[in-house]
Amino acid sequence: VDLRLGHRVDHVDRLAKKVSGETSHGKHFSCDYRHLLFANGASPLVPHIPGIDYPGVKVLKNLFHGREIKEYLKTSGTGKALILGMGYIALEMAEALRARDIDVVLVKPRPKFLPWLHEQLASTVWQELEAQRVDLFPGYALKAIEKGGKGYKVICDQGEFEVDFILVAIGVEPNSQIAAQAGLELGPCQAISVDRTLRTSDPDIFAAGDCADTYHVVTGDKTWIPLALRANRAGWAVADNVTGADVSLPGIVGTAVFKVFDLEVAKTGLNSKEASEAGFEPQSVVIESRSRAHAHPGSQTIQIHMLGDQKTGKLLGVQMVGKEGVAHRINAPAVALHQQMTVEDFSQTDLAYAPPFSPVWDPLLTTANQLLKRM
Amino acid sequence: VDLRLGHRVDHVDRLAKKVSGETSHGKHFSCDYRHLLFANGASPLVPHIPGIDYPGVKVLKNLFHGREIKEYLKTSGTGKALILGMGYIALEMAEALRARDIDVVLVKPRPKFLPWLHEQLASTVWQELEAQRVDLFPGYALKAIEKGGKGYKVICDQGEFEVDFILVAIGVEPNSQIAAQAGLELGPCQAISVDRTLRTSDPDIFAAGDCADTYHVVTGDKTWIPLALRANRAGWAVADNVTGADVSLPGIVGTAVFKVFDLEVAKTGLNSKEASEAGFEPQSVVIESRSRAHAHPGSQTIQIHMLGDQKTGKLLGVQMVGKEGVAHRINAPAVALHQQMTVEDFSQTDLAYAPPFSPVWDPLLTTANQLLKRM
Numbered sequence: 001v002d003l004r005l006g007h008r009v010d011h012v013d014r015l016a017k018k019v020s021g022e023t024s025h026g027k028h029f030s031c032d033y034r035h036l037l038f039a040n041g042a043s044p045l046v047p048h049i050p051g052i053d054y055p056g057v058k059v060l061k062n063l064f065h066g067r068e069i070k071e072y073l074k075t076s077g078t079g080k081a082l083i084l085g086m087g088y089i090a091l092e093m094a095e096a097l098r099a100r101d102i103d104v105v106l107v108k109p110r111p112k113f114l115p116w117l118h119e120q121l122a123s124t125v126w127q128e129l130e131a132q133r134v135d136l137f138p139g140y141a142l143k144a145i146e147k148g149g150k151g152y153k154v155i156c157d158q159g160e161f162e163v164d165f166i167l168v169a170i171g172v173e174p175n176s177q178i179a180a181q182a183g184l185e186l187g188p189c190q191a192i193s194v195d196r197t198l199r200t201s202d203p204d205i206f207a208a209g210d211c212a213d214t215y216h217v218v219t220g221d222k223t224w225i226p227l228a229l230r231a232n233r234a235g236w237a238v239a240d241n242v243t244g245a246d247v248s249l250p251g252i253v254g255t256a257v258f259k260v261f262d263l264e265v266a267k268t269g270l271n272s273k274e275a276s277e278a279g280f281e282p283q284s285v286v287i288e289s290r291s292r293a294h295a296h297p298g299s300q301t302i303q304i305h306m307l308g309d310q311k312t313g314k315l316l317g318v319q320m321v322g323k324e325g326v327a328h329r330i331n332a333p334a335v336a337l338h339q340q341m342t343v344e345d346f347s348q349t350d351l352a353y354a355p356p357f358s359p360v361w362d363p364l365l366t367t368a369n370q371l372l373k374r375m
Numbered sequence: 376v377d378l379r380l381g382h383r384v385d386h387v388d389r390l391a392k393k394v395s396g397e398t399s400h401g402k403h404f405s406c407d408y409r410h411l412l413f414a415n416g417a418s419p420l421v422p423h424i425p426g427i428d429y430p431g432v433k434v435l436k437n438l439f440h441g442r443e444i445k446e447y448l449k450t451s452g453t454g455k456a457l458i459l460g461m462g463y464i465a466l467e468m469a470e471a472l473r474a475r476d477i478d479v480v481l482v483k484p485r486p487k488f489l490p491w492l493h494e495q496l497a498s499t500v501w502q503e504l505e506a507q508r509v510d511l512f513p514g515y516a517l518k519a520i521e522k523g524g525k526g527y528k529v530i531c532d533q534g535e536f537e538v539d540f541i542l543v544a545i546g547v548e549p550n551s552q553i554a555a556q557a558g559l560e561l562g563p564c565q566a567i568s569v570d571r572t573l574r575t576s577d578p579d580i581f582a583a584g585d586c587a588d589t590y591h592v593v594t595g596d597k598t599w600i601p602l603a604l605r606a607n608r609a610g611w612a613v614a615d616n617v618t619g620a621d622v623s624l625p626g627i628v629g630t631a632v633f634k635v636f637d638l639e640v641a642k643t644g645l646n647s648k649e650a651s652e653a654g655f656e657p658q659s660v661v662i663e664s665r666s667r668a669h670a671h672p673g674s675q676t677i678q679i680h681m682l683g684d685q686k687t688g689k690l691l692g693v694q695m696v697g698k699e700g701v702a703h704r705i706n707a708p709a710v711a712l713h714q715q716m717t718v719e720d721f722s723q724t725d726l727a728y729a730p731p732f733s734p735v736w737d738p739l740l741t742t743a744n745q746l747l748k749r750m
Contacts, residue, residue, distance in 0.1 A: 259732070268725070352632035358703075
């Protein structure tokens with residue numbers, strides 16, 4: 001293996017099968033390929049506003065960024081932080097900052113908190129954040145960052161915040177510019193379009209990870225969801241296919257989980273909006289169940305939102321929020337989605353019961369039974 | 376609904392469609408039926424040995440028994456207990472007794488501890504019990520119980536134990552005697568044989584719960600596994616079918632979970648012996664993985680044993696032991712078994728990842744990948 005660190009590719013010539021670019025010493029280089037793999041990930045989105053380049057404004061995409069933030073918090077003596085964005089990274093960082101006793105304000109331009117999550121479940125997450133003394137300001141558009149006081153003044157359309165540290169966590173975009181310039185097809189969100197064998201529109205060029213798109217098993221359509229398992233799995237599949245195997249990946253079902261303070265939040269499959277857009281006739285239910293048997297001490301509430309398709313009876317998606325028993329519980333419906341199971345068939349599965357872990361009817365089964373009554 | 380408490384049925388006349396028996400006042404009664412349901416459960420097995428009727432010898436099958444045991448422990452001032460058996464109930468009661476600071480000895484006649492569990496996983500459970508100062512004596516056959524000292528002397532073929540309390544927890548048998556006398560077919564373990572609609576060999580007679588058998592989805596054969604979800608679900612299905620619906624239950628896949636001190640133990644599907652007996656060619660693997668991402672504090676070891684069929688590639692069963700992340704994780708392969716998924720298809724499922732809950736590759740996926748290399 002010929003590792004070329006400090007070599008920045010900026011051009012791919014598909015006709016000549018050559019990549020070219022610049023070394024870290026400013027020299028031009030070029031090299032031939034038989035197979036080429038784009039595995040150059042995604043980059044954090046950063047709004048183009050005045051003051052975004054101040055040293056107290058950071059992104060968090062890799063270990064280097066993490067270390068940089070830690071160092072900054074220590075040397076600046078940050079007492080109050082503003083996080084721009086309210087996604088996974090924003091919420092996980094809110095917890096990390098509160099653990100250091102830093103006051104945290106979350107701001108986002110659009111008005112809806114966790115728009116992909118059912119509003120009852122989103123409200124539970126909101127309450128948890130408030131209980132942990134995180135202040136949320138959805139619908140606040142960032143206008144500028146100025147030096148002010150001992151730190152920064154963050155100016156939004158609806159108000160100002162004085163803070164010592166600003167984290168930009170409004171999402172990522174795929175690094176697909178070089179691929180696009182080379183004439184490769186792009187898919188959803190401008191990710192590099194690949195088939196199930198991870199080949200791009202040029203069969204000698206592969207793409208894997210956050211720079212590439214994938215298939216959604218539930219809709220059958222292309223999608224772009226930059227998460228770790230999919231990226232890692234795609235890398236292995238490319239290695240197999242380049243070395244002569246014939247690996248074809250089915251795609252993802254949209255499973256995701258995160259922890260925010262004492263809450264576990266998990267989802268798999270589609271929400272109502274996504275399901276309607278994909279041509280399904282979603283019917284859904286939200287129920288509250290318990291994480292353990294009725295009589296078992298320490299039982300917590302679990303909220304579950306489940307969707308099925310009126311036309312085919314198929315399970316379409318599940319969302320869950322609760323203080324325990326949520327993260328791993330989502331994997332059962334994830335497997336069901338891979339198998340295109342109906343809600344009825346899922347409702348008959350033999351899920352585990354013991355008093356410390358579940359009611360006799362697992363919350364997922366109770367939800368499926370309630371959903372069936374509506375379908 | 377005509378509730379007749381204190382009425383003991385002891386005879387079913389299928390020709391006349393009548394049940395008859397005795398009231399608690401010793402009077403004969405009889406009544407007609409159009410549909411009849413056996414839902415009379417199972418009874419604890421009790422060995423026929425001298426001294427088994429002493430007041431300090433108890434079984435635990437229902438709430439009444441539980442209260443009786445609590446009362447006995449308090450009034451007798453029990454300091455040391457012997458549990459006959461090493462199944463779920465025995466292990467759960469070992470924990471309950473240790474929590475009251477009672478010394479616990481577990482004894483069973485057969486030599487193998489948790490014979491249905493892979494020996495590496497069984498050894499982890501054994502070590503946990505020893506660490507909690509529970510003494511285990513497999514291969515000790517009970518011969519007699521005598522009054523002795525301030526409590527009882529339990530005499531086994533290989534030694535004696537002086538204890539204050541004895542719990543018999545060697546399993547249960549289905550209450551199928553009346554059904555058998557009425558000429559109904561019996562299935563595995565002498566449970567009442569029922570079809571997927573819960574009808575016995577007489578279509579006007581149903582049976583549900585621990586008294587009845589069921590189908591095993593993985594083998595396609597009848598089986599008898601007395602667990603709560605199956606019993607509860609069967610009761611609902613009978614109610615539906617008697618009132619005109621047409622509900623057919625697929626059966627169970629053999630999912631079970633229990634907690635023993637700090638360990639979670641879970642299984643679904645078949646073990647190697649069961650798989651071979653059912654005509655499969657089982658190939659298997661045991662791996663150790665982690666309950667959380669590498670860098671996340673508090674990560675625990677999870678041991679996983681997974682089996683697949685060499686002939687068809689199908690997943691056959693999974694067993695897991697660990698201090699966290701085991702109980703609910705078993706539900707994903709349980710759903711896969713319901714769908715007759717191959718190990719390869721299961722290895723491609725989109726399971727949830729976040730550092731507090733799993734490595735990027737869920738331990739189940741890592742196990743499936745390792746198993747595939749052997750198949």
